[in-house]
Amino acid sequence: MKITVIGTGYLGAVHAACMAELGHDVLGVDVDSAKITALAEGRAPFFEPGLPEVLASATASGRLRFGTSLREAAEHGDVHFVCVGTPQRPGSNAADLSYVDAVVEGLVPHLRRPALLVGKSTVPVGTTARLTRLVERLAPAGIPVEIAWNPEFLREGFAVRDTLNPDRLVVGVTSDSARDVLHELYADVVAAGTPWIVTDPATAELVKVSANAFLATKISFINAVSEICDATGADVVSLAQAIGHDARIGHRFLAAGVGFGGGCLPKDIRAFLARADELGAGDALAFLREVDGINTRARERTVARARELVGGSLLGARIAVLGATFKPDSDDVRDSPALAVAAALHLQGAHVRVHDPEGLDNARRAVPALDYAEDVETALDGAELVVHLTEWQQYRELDPQLLSGVVDVPRVLDARNALDPFPWVAAGWHVAALGRPDAAPAVTPDLPQVGLRTAA
Numbered sequence: 526m527k528i529t530v531i532g533t534g535y536l537g538a539v540h541a542a543c544m545a546e547l548g549h550d551v552l553g554v555d556v557d558s559a560k561i562t563a564l565a566e567g568r569a570p571f572f573e574p575g576l577p578e579v580l581a582s583a584t585a586s587g588r589l590r591f592g593t594s595l596r597e598a599a600e601h602g603d604v605h606f607v608c609v610g611t612p613q614r615p616g617s618n619a620a621d622l623s624y625v626d627a628v629v630e631g632l633v634p635h636l637r638r639p640a641l642l643v644g645k646s647t648v649p650v651g652t653t654a655r656l657t658r659l660v661e662r663l664a665p666a667g668i669p670v671e672i673a674w675n676p677e678f679l680r681e682g683f684a685v686r687d688t689l690n691p692d693r694l695v696v697g698v699t700s701d702s703a704r705d706v707l708h709e710l711y712a713d714v715v716a717a718g719t720p721w722i723v724t725d726p727a728t729a730e731l732v733k734v735s736a737n738a739f740l741a742t743k744i745s746f747i748n749a750v751s752e753i754c755d756a757t758g759a760d761v762v763s764l765a766q767a768i769g770h771d772a773r774i775g776h777r778f779l780a781a782g783v784g785f786g787g788g789c790l791p792k793d794i795r796a797f798l799a800r801a802d803e804l805g806a807g808d809a810l811a812f813l814r815e816v817d818g819i820n821t822r823a824r825e826r827t828v829a830r831a832r833e834l835v836g837g838s839l840l841g842a843r844i845a846v847l848g849a850t851f852k853p854d855s856d857d858v859r860d861s862p863a864l865a866v867a868a869a870l871h872l873q874g875a876h877v878r879v880h881d882p883e884g885l886d887n888a889r890r891a892v893p894a895l896d897y898a899e900d901v902e903t904a905l906d907g908a909e910l911v912v913h914l915t916e917w918q919q920y921r922e923l924d925p926q927l928l929s930g931v932v933d934v935p936r937v938l939d940a941r942n943a944l945d946p947f948p949w950v951a952a953g954w955h956v957a958a959l960g961r962p963d964a965a966p967a968v969t970p971d972l973p974q975v976g977l978r979t980a981a
C-alpha cells in the first residue's frame with residue numbers, strides 16, 4: 526500500500542520505518558529538514574533501541590523515502606498517517622492542535638485521488654469530527670477524502686517492538702471501507718494475533734487518553750502511598766510487590782519514585798481535564814488534578830530529601846545527578862522529572878553535575894545552566910550526594926566500592942528505588958530512597974531495617 530507518515534518525530538519515524546518493514550511503500554514527511562536529512566541518510570535522529578536497524582533494512586528495501594513536501598505526500602499516498610505533535614498549549618492545560626490542523630490544511634487541497642487520513646497523534650475527543658468538517662471544506666471537488674483515528678500506544682525505548690507487536694490495534698472509523706483499508710494495512714500484525722478493535726472515532730480518541738490517564742493514576746497512586754510510607758517508616762517497594770501479586774492489580778506501573786514525565790503522560794492528563802471542562806464534565810475527572818499534584822509533589826519530595834541529606838541547605842552542596850532523560854533507553858528530556866529535580870537543586874544553590882548515557886545533548890539544550898559530565902566518575906568526583914533519577918541499566922550495574930573513592934561523602938538518594946542497596950551499603954554508602962527507610966552501614970546488623978536491610 527502507498528502510505529505517507531506526516532511528522533517523523535519519536536512516533537512518526539518509528540511508524541514510517543515499521544510500515545515499510547511490513548511491506549508498504551512509505552514516504553515520511555516533516556517540516557524539520559535536519560530530521561529529514563538524517564532519516565534520508567538512514568540515521569535515526571534520536572536514540573531509540575532497534576530503530577537504526579529497522580531504518581537500515583527499510584531504506585535498503587527501497588520502500589522508505591523521506592521529504593519535506595506535503596504536495597509530494599498528497600501525490601504519493603492513498604493513506605496518510607498524521608503523527609505531528611500535540612503539545613500542551615502555553616498558559617493552558619489544553620492540547621495545541623495547530624500542527625494537526627496545519628497538516629490537514631497543507632495536504633488536503635493537493636489531493637487528486639481518493640484518500641484516507643489516519644490520525645495517530647493523541648488528540649482530545651471530538652477532534653476527528655471537527656477535522657471531518659475541515660476536510661469537507663478543503664477537499665477538491667469530486668475527490669472523496671475520509672478521516673479515521675488510529676491512536677498509538679507505543680512506549681519510547683520499546684517503540685519498534687510496540688509498533689510491530691502492539692498490545693492492541695484500535696481504529697475509529699465512520700465507514701466499512703476505512704475499516705477495510707486499515708485492516709489490510711495492518712494485515713500481518715493482526716494475523717500475528719494482535720487484538721483488533723473497531724470503533725467510532727470519538728471512542729478511539731478516548732481510548733488513548735483514558736489509557737494514559739489510567740497509567741498516570743497508577744503511578745500517582747503508588748507515589749501517594751509512598752508519602753504515607755515516608756510518614757510511617759514503611760517500605761513502598763515491598764508494599765508494591767505485595768499488592769501487585771493480586772492479578773487484578775498487577776506489578777507493572779507500581780514503581781514509586783520521582784514520578785512520571787515525558788512528552789505524553791503529563792500533557793495528556795491535562796488535556797483530558799481541559800477537554801472534560803469544555804464538555805461540562807470537569808467534575809468527572811477532577812481526580813486527575815490530584816494525580817498531577819501527587820506527581821509534582823514527587824519531584825518536590827526528592828528535592829526536599831536531597832536538602833535534608835546534605836544537612837538542611839543546598840547552598841554550595843556538591844551534588845551528582847545520575848540521569849537526565851524522563852526514562853531509561855530514550856534520549857527524550859521533555860518534562861523529565863530528572864532534569865526538573867536537577868534544575869531545582871541548582872536553583873537552590875547546589876553545584877549540580879549531571880550524567881546521562883544518551884540524553885546529554887538534549888539536556889544541555891533544555892537546561893544550559895547545569896554542569897554536564899560525559900562519564901559517571903567525572904559527575905561523581907568530589908560529590909557529597911549522588912541523586913539517582915533515571916534508572917538506566919548502566920547505573921544499576923555501577924560498582925559502589927570503586928565509586929566510594931571518587932565521591933567526598935558516600936551517600937546516594939535513589940529516587941527511582943531501582944538500585945540494589947545491599948552492595949552499596951556493604952561498600953560503606955548511606956542509601957536513602959523515597960517511601961523506604963534509609964539503609965546505612967551503621968545500622969546494627971542484628972536489627973535490620975524494614976525493606977532495606979543492611980549488608981551484614
Ligand SMILES: NC(=O)C1=CN([C@@H]2O[C@H](COP(=O)(O)OP(=O)(O)OC[C@H]3O[C@@H](n4cnc5c(N)ncnc54)[C@H](O)[C@@H]3O)[C@@H](O)[C@H]2O)C=CC1
Nearest residue numbers: 532533534535536555556557609610611624646647677681
Ligand atoms: N512519543 C511517543 O512515545 C508517543 C507519542 N504519541 C503522540 O504522537 C504525537 C507526536 O509525538 P512525538 O512523535 O513524541 O512528537 P515529536 O515532537 O517527536 O514529533 C512531532 C514531529 O512533527 C513534526 N511536524 C510539526 N508540524 C508539522 C507539519 N506541519 N508537517 C510535518 N511535520 C510536522 C515536527 O517537526 C516533529 O518532528 C503526539 O500527539 C503524542 O502525544 C503517541 C504515542 C506515543
Ligand SMILES: O=C(O)[C@H]1O[C@H](OP(=O)(O)OP(=O)(O)OC[C@H]2O[C@@H](n3ccc(=O)[nH]c3=O)[C@H](O)[C@@H]2O)[C@H](O)[C@@H](O)[C@@H]1O
Nearest residue numbers: 677678679680681744778779780784785786787789851852
Ligand atoms: O502516549 C504516549 O506517548 C505513551 O506514553 C507512555 O509511554 P512513555 O511516555 O514512552 O513511557 P512510560 O514507560 O509510560 O513512562 C512514563 C513515565 O512514567 C514513569 N514511570 C513509569 C512506570 C512506573 O511504575 N513508575 C514511573 O514513575 C517513567 O519513569 C516515565 O517518566 C505510555 O506507556 C504509552 O503507552 C503511550 O503510548
